[in-house]
Amino acid sequence: VRTNEKTLSVSWSSSTPYTATFTKSKTARRWIVDAVKILSNKKVKNPRIIAPTGAGKSVAILYTSEAKLKSKQVEKVIIAVPQANIATGYLGTKIPLTSSSKPCDLTPAVDVSKGHSNGTVNTIIDWLQTDYSADINNCAAIMTHSTLAKVGTKLLKMGRMDLLDKVLIWIDEAHHIASKKKTILGQVGNCLGRLVAAKLNRTKSGIGMATATNFRGDSSFILTPAQQKLFTTYTLKQSKWLEAMEYLKSFNVNTYLAGPKSYLETVEIILKKAKKEGKRHRWIVHLPAVTST
Numbered sequence: 001v002r003t004n005e006k007t008l009s010v011s012w013s014s015s016t017p018y019t020a021t022f023t024k025s026k027t028a029r030r031w032i033v034d035a036v037k038i039l040s041n042k043k044v045k046n047p048r049i050i051a052p053t054g055a056g057k058s059v060a061i062l063y064t065s066e067a068k069l070k071s072k073q074v075e076k077v078i079i080a081v082p083q084a085n086i087a088t089g090y091l092g093t094k095i096p097l098t099s100s101s102k103p104c105d106l107t108p109a110v111d112v113s114k115g116h117s118n119g120t121v122n123t124i125i126d127w128l129q130t131d132y133s134a135d136i137n138n139c140a141a142i143m144t145h146s147t148l149a150k151v152g153t154k155l156l157k158m159g160r161m162d163l164l165d166k167v168l169i170w171i172d173e174a175h176h177i178a179s180k181k182k183t184i185l186g187q188v189g190n191c192l193g194r195l196v197a198a199k200l201n202r203t204k205s206g207i208g209m210a211t212a213t214n215f216r217g218d219s220s221f222i223l224t225p226a227q228q229k230l231f232t233t234y235t236l237k238q239s240k241w242l243e244a245m246e247y248l249k250s251f252n253v254n255t256y257l258a259g260p261k262s263y264l265e266t267v268e269i270i271l272k273k274a275k276k277e278g279k280r281h282r283w284i285v286h287l288p289a290v291t292s293t
Contacts, residue, residue, distance in 0.1 A: 012242060013250035028097045029244070032060045035234040036097065039208075040067035044232040046200070048174075049210040051236035057210040058089040059104075060234075061170050063097060064208070066106040068168060069136040074206060075166040076128065077140045079108065080148040082173045087113035087142050110141035120147045121154060128163040145176055145192060152195030165204035171196075174209035178220040179227070196223070200230055 027033075031051070039047035040063070047064060051057050065077040081087050092107035110127055112120040124141060133139050143151075148169070155161050171177060171192065178193045199207045209222075209231070216222055223231070242248065 009255070010253040011251070012239075014243060014245070014248075026095070027099055028059055028063075028095050029056055031236045031240070032056050032063070033097050035060045035236075036063045036067065038234055039064045039232060040071075042071065042073055045206045046231045047206075047208045048231040048233040049208075049236075050214060050233060051210075051212065052238055052241045053212045055212075055236055055241055057172070057212075059093050059095060061172070061208070061210055062090060062093055062104050062106050065140065065168065065170070066104050066136065069106070069139055074168040075132045075139065076168070077106075077108075078124075078148065078167060078169045079140070079142045080145050080169065080171050081113065081142065082145050082176055084113040084144060086172065087111065087144075090142050105136060106140055107137050108140035108142045109135075109137040112141065112143045112147060121150045124151050125154065125163070128167070145171070145173075149191035149195065152198070153191050156194070156198060161198055161202060161205075164199060165202060168206040168208055169195075169199060170208040170210065172210045174211040175213050175216050175222055177209075177222045178216065179222065179224050196227070200227055 035049060035051075038044070039049070039060075049057050049060055051060075061079065065079075068074045069077060079087075079090050081090070090108060091111070092104065094103045096103050110123070112123050116123045118126075120143060124143065124147065127141060148171070155163060176192060177196055179197075196207060199205045211222070214222065
C-alpha cells in the first residue's frame with residue numbers, strides 16, 4: 001500500500017552566493033547570450049533549447065531568429081506556441097543582449113495566434129509565397145500549434161513542402177510533439193510530429209525547438225534518437241538556474257503516490273494533511289492523465 005507513504009524526497013539548497021547582476025541587470029541573462037552565440041551560427045540548421053520555465057527561452061528564440069534573418073541564413077521565421085496567450089511573449093523584447101547592444105529588432109508582423117479574417121491557414125500559406133522583405137518583422141509569423149499542424153498537413157497534401165524551404169520553424173513547448181501516430185494529444189500532436197519529420201528530411205529547411213523538458217510524460221517520443229542527432233542543443237541545467245535565484249535558498253519536495261486507492265481518496269488524505277500543517281507547506285496535486293479521476 002503506497003497511498004500515504006512518502007515515496008520520493010527531493011531537496012535543494014544554494015551552494016553559491018547570489019549574484020545580483022544575473023537577474024537585476026538590464027541586459028539579457030548570461031545563458032541567453034551564450035545560447036544565441038552558439039545557435040545563431042551559420043552551421044546550426046536545427047537549434048534546440050532546453051531550459052527551465054521562466055528562464056527566458058522566448059528572448060533566446062527572438063535573438064537567434066533575428067541573427068539568422070539578418071545574415072540571410074533563412075528567409076522567414078515561424079514561431080508556434082501551444083496557446084494564443086503565450087504569443088504575447090514573442091511580440092518583441094526590450095532587453096538588450098549586452099550593455100553595448102541595442103534591443104532585439106524582431107517583432108513578428110504576422111500574428112494569427114488569435115485568428116484571422118482570411119483564415120489562419122490560408123493567411124500563412126499566402127504569406128509563405130511572398131518575397132523576402134528587407135523588414136525582418138514582415139519575415140516573421142507567430143501562430144498556435146494547431147494552426148501550424150494544419151498548415152503542415154495542407155502543404156503535405158498539396159505537395160508544396162518547398163514553401164517551407166529557407167523557413168526556420170520554432171516550436172515552443174516542444175514536448176507537445178509526438179513521434180508516433182497514436183498519441184493522447186490526438187491529431188495536433190500527430191501532425192506536429194509528421195511536420196518535424198518532413199522538415200528534417202529537407203536539406204534547405206530548418207526547425208527549432210524550445211522546451212523545459214525532454215520528455216512527454218507518456219509512451220511517445222518528442223524526437224527519435226536519429227532525429228535528435230540532427231539538432232544542435234543548448235541546455236541550461238536546472239541547478240545552474242536555481243543558483244541564480246535571489247530569494248529562493250532551499251526547498252524540499254515530498255512525493256506521495258496514489259495506489260491502490262483512487263486519486264480522489266488520496267487527494268482527500270493530502271487535503272487533511274494540508275489543513276493540519278497549515279501554511280508551513282504548499283501542496284500540488286498532479287493528475288498525469290485526464291482519465292485519472
